[in-house]
Amino acid sequence: MVLMEVIIALTIFAVVSLGLVMALNQSFGAAQARNQADTAARGLRNQLVLLHAGPLAPGSRDLPDDGSGTHYRLEVDPAPMSDQHKQPLLGLYRATITAQWKDGNHDESQSISELVFQP
Amino acid sequence: MNRRHPSARGGFTLIEMIITLAVFLLLAGAIFSIFGATLQSADTLQDDQNREDQAEALGAWLRQSLLALPAQGTLVSYHRNDRPFHVSGIIWGTGDNLRALDLQAQANGQYLLRFATANEDDDATDQAQHWGYTPALTKFQTQVFNDDPALNWRVLVRDLQSADWRFRVLNGIDWTDTATSGKPLLAELTFQPSGAAGAIVDDFWIPPVQAVGLPALVAPPVAAPGS
Numbered sequence: 001m002v003l004m005e006v007i008i009a010l011t012i013f014a015v016v017s018l019g020l021v022m023a024l025n026q027s028f029g030a031a032q033a034r035n036q037a038d039t040a041a042r043g044l045r046n047q048l049v050l051l052h053a054g055p056l057a058p059g060s061r062d063l064p065d066d067g068s069g070t071h072y073r074l075e076v077d078p079a080p081m082s083d084q085h086k087q088p089l090l091g092l093y094r095a096t097i098t099a100q101w102k103d104g105n106h107d108e109s110q111s112i113s114e115l116v117f118q119p
Numbered sequence: 120m121n122r123r124h125p126s127a128r129g130g131f132t133l134i135e136m137i138i139t140l141a142v143f144l145l146l147a148g149a150i151f152s153i154f155g156a157t158l159q160s161a162d163t164l165q166d167d168q169n170r171e172d173q174a175e176a177l178g179a180w181l182r183q184s185l186l187a188l189p190a191q192g193t194l195v196s197y198h199r200n201d202r203p204f205h206v207s208g209i210i211w212g213t214g215d216n217l218r219a220l221d222l223q224a225q226a227n228g229q230y231l232l233r234f235a236t237a238n239e240d241d242d243a244t245d246q247a248q249h250w251g252y253t254p255a256l257t258k259f260q261t262q263v264f265n266d267d268p269a270l271n272w273r274v275l276v277r278d279l280q281s282a283d284w285r286f287r288v289l290n291g292i293d294w295t296d297t298a299t300s301g302k303p304l305l306a307e308l309t310f311q312p313s314g315a316a317g318a319i320v321d322d323f324w325i326p327p328v329q330a331v332g333l334p335a336l337v338a339p340p341v342a343a344p345g346s
Contacts, residue, residue, distance in 0.1 A: 003131075028164055046322040
């Protein structure tokens with residue numbers, strides 16, 4: 001066995017080990033992205049709960065930051081609907097909250113919406 | 120005398136062994152440091168996930184429990200002077216179904232979140248069924264405040280660095296640190312588990328009227344022993 005053989009064997013060992021570590025790192029990256037998405041989902045749910053605090057004005061606006069680094073935006077639009085007699089149902093709005101955050105260099109977003117009756 | 124030259128034996132020279140060992144040590148050092156960091160990340164990630172799961176279970180149970188709070192139900196907060204938070208716990212429910220969520224100091228200086236219900240065979244509950252919820256609430260409040268050993272506390276979350284509540288009443292503009300009577304429209308629980316990077320916030324809507332079709336009693340997520 002010459003030195004070259006030993007170095008080649010060590011190189012193969014190093015490449016395989018680094019490949020394993022890189023695969024593990026990818027898994028952790030995916031898990032962290034999942035955690036960020038879970039945090040955003042929790043934030044969205046909280047923001048939806050806070051909508052009950054007062055009347056909603058149609059239009060769009062940014063919601064207060066919750067400290068998680070996620071940006072929340074609220075859009076309230078009239079939701080035109082009619083009953084079985086084709087009579088318009090008034091006072092219905094669709095509130096949509098969108099969460100935006102960065103995952104590395106990627107922009108991620110998630111939204112949640114609810115119908116609101118506000119006569 | 121027949122003497123063989125050392126290089127004719129087919130072994131390694133000293134310089135070859137030194138170079139090989141140096142290369143091996145460099146590679147092994149690099150790989151071990153990467154493995155170490157990876158295992159550390161795995162532990163951190165697992166802890167984060169456990170905390171997230173625990174918080175999710177607690178939030179889901181509280182959300183369901185507060186959504187099912189009847190129109191005549193109540194939610195009040197209380198404060199003990201030995202706790203550094205605005206609120207040491209909350210009591211909610213009706214006369215025959217009162218529950219408490221309490222912060223208790225641990226020996227390590229952190230806090231645990233625990234849960235108890237009023238004893239169903241208690242005299243005060245009998246009074247409550249006849250006279251309304253007030254006597255039962257007062258008695259349960261006293262029991263909780265004095266840490267009455269008759270109460271059967273169940274641990275929900277251990278090792279909290281902090282936990283606090285705030286409330287917002289119907290048509291209220293600002294949040295308040297206490298809920299003294301009736302029931303608020305919104306409640307917010309903020310807590311930071313030990314080791315967590317940031318606080319976890321959960322907002323709860325308490326409908327002014329009773330929610331329909333929800334189960335009246337849901338078992339809370341009890342922390343595993345030693346977790």
